[in-house]
Amino acid sequence: MIISFFLNGNPVEIDTMPHHRSVDLLRESFQIKSIQQSCSDALCGTCLILMDDRPVLSCLVPAFELKFKDIWTMEGISSKKSYADIVGGYKSAHVQLCNSCAPARALATEALLRQTLRPSAELVRETAESVNCSCCSTRRVMDAILRAAKLREKRIHES
Amino acid sequence: MPFYGRQNSERNVSMNLKYTSPRVFFPKSISEALERNRSEADAVFWAGGTHLSRYTENKTVISLPKNVISLGMVEELARASRSEHSLEIGSMMTLDRLAAIGRNTLPAGLYDAIIRIGSRPMRCRATIGGHLAVKDKIGDLRPLLQLLETTVETRSLKERHGRRKALSLTRKFPIALLEGKPGLGGGELICRISIPTESWDYGTYKKIIPTEDEERFFIFTALARVEKEVLTDLRMAFSDGYTGVLRDRDVEVGMAGRPLRLNTKELESLDDAVDTITEPWEKRDYEKETAKRLVRSFMNHISR
Numbered sequence: 126m127i128i129s130f131f132l133n134g135n136p137v138e139i140d141t142m143p144h145h146r147s148v149d150l151l152r153e154s155f156q157i158k159s160i161q162q163s164c165s166d167a168l169c170g171t172c173l174i175l176m177d178d179r180p181v182l183s184c185l186v187p188a189f190e191l192k193f194k195d196i197w198t199m200e201g202i203s204s205k206k207s208y209a210d211i212v213g214g215y216k217s218a219h220v221q222l223c224n225s226c227a228p229a230r231a232l233a234t235e236a237l238l239r240q241t242l243r244p245s246a247e248l249v250r251e252t253a254e255s256v257n258c259s260c261c262s263t264r265r266v267m268d269a270i271l272r273a274a275k276l277r278e279k280r281i282h283e284s
Numbered sequence: 285m286p287f288y289g290r291q292n293s294e295r296n297v298s299m300n301l302k303y304t305s306p307r308v309f310f311p312k313s314i315s316e317a318l319e320r321n322r323s324e325a326d327a328v329f330w331a332g333g334t335h336l337s338r339y340t341e342n343k344t345v346i347s348l349p350k351n352v353i354s355l356g357m358v359e360e361l362a363r364a365s366r367s368e369h370s371l372e373i374g375s376m377m378t379l380d381r382l383a384a385i386g387r388n389t390l391p392a393g394l395y396d397a398i399i400r401i402g403s404r405p406m407r408c409r410a411t412i413g414g415h416l417a418v419k420d421k422i423g424d425l426r427p428l429l430q431l432l433e434t435t436v437e438t439r440s441l442k443e444r445h446g447r448r449k450a451l452s453l454t455r456k457f458p459i460a461l462l463e464g465k466p467g468l469g470g471g472e473l474i475c476r477i478s479i480p481t482e483s484w485d486y487g488t489y490k491k492i493i494p495t496e497d498e499e500r501f502f503i504f505t506a507l508a509r510v511e512k513e514v515l516t517d518l519r520m521a522f523s524d525g526y527t528g529v530l531r532d533r534d535v536e537v538g539m540a541g542r543p544l545r546l547n548t549k550e551l552e553s554l555d556d557a558v559d560t561i562t563e564p565w566e567k568r569d570y571e572k573e574t575a576k577r578l579v580r581s582f583m584n585h586i587s588r
Contacts, residue, residue, distance in 0.1 A: 185337040
């Protein structure tokens with residue numbers, strides 16, 4: 126099955142099996158190595174990608190669901206200027222993420238910031254809990270997300 | 285010029301022969317989806333796919349039926365509207381979007397119930413229609429939706445003898461009828477869900493997971509109206525996800541009109557009633573006792 130979609134802003138096309146898990150497809154065919162294939166059971170959250178600006182777990186998405194979708198991964202968002210807000214937020218909250226969860230947490234934060242710059246405490250908590258990793262506490266990640274939101278808001282106002 | 289990824293149709297997948305490649309169809313309207321279902325008899329409607337995807341052990345591919353009808357491009361299934369008395373939602377609305385649009389309009393307890401389902405990325409995929417259509421498990425929202433007297437609208441095609449074109453059938457029924465027989469018929473597609481938005485003074489939704497096994501759980505949900513310290517309407521239901529939505533209308537009707545706070549005798553008879561309602565949970569003393577405590581706690585809460 127030929128599937129066309131946008132990956133990190135670029136139009137792409139691939140001939141693949143429709144039931145191929147997107148996490149494997151993106152890693153192997155498009156060299157998107159920032160997403161991890163750990164549990165394949167929606168438990169860890171490290172395979173998180175943005176699909177039409179919504180955070181989704183790519184281990185649960187079959188390839189055919191990518192059709193005509195706008196997919197963003199860490200490789201894409203980290204090349205944008207606005208990524209500095211996320212890095213700044215986590216840095217100022219003194220949160221040091223492990224290699225395993227960092228890309229997914231950055232994407233989850235980006236998804237939230239694309240939705241709103243003044244998120245409710247509940248949304249911030251949900252974003253922090255999107256990824257299941259014990260490298261740092263949920264409270265500290267929540268603080269980092271709020272700081273990132275402030276930086277993003279400030280940057281938008283200044284530009 | 286689009287970038288072409290490395291083709292890997294046959295790579296890992298060829299090693300998993302039991303996972304044969306499915307055919308996927310992308311209808312753009314409900315009638316097109318139903319027509320496709322009619323022509324491909326063994327086809328399965330695909331909403332968010334979270335249930336099917338989670339229960340495949342293979343890490344490379346997801347075990348899918350031979351023919352899949354993806355509903356992702358049927359716009360009319362993703363719409364929502366609000367009337368005076370109800371919230372009308374298309375079956376392809378994701379739980380995340382439902383929580384977002386219904387935060388201030390959903391009846392008491394329902395918003396809490398939605399945001400307790402999985403993580404946010406899961407809810408961004410899971411749809412309300414898929415949640416209700418899963419056959420081997422009762423969705424977490426079902427007990428509360430049942431208490432709210434939610435109705436479901438389905439569409440299907442009926443063959444007419446000697447005619448080429450099938451007859452389109454629309455069925456609207458209370459959500460409770462999804463359980464048991466006849467339930468959701470083959471080829472029947474959930475199109476709309478109508479949630480009454482009448483106000484309730486109190487609403488609760490509790491999901492208890494006693495062990496680390498997330499598959500062993502139970503839900504207690506209740507709604508109440510109180511007027512001048514008199515309980516005017518009470519509805520409560522229990523579910524363990526498998527043995528049905530447990531509820532007793534006679535008990536609920538019997539409680540209406542009682543002054544709050546309930547006396548010891550009334551509370552004890554309510555305990556007995558909960559015992560009877562949860563009878564299908566044989567040999568699960570912890571669940572039964574906790575159910576009684578949750579009911580008492582709810583009655584206590586509405587008596588304040």
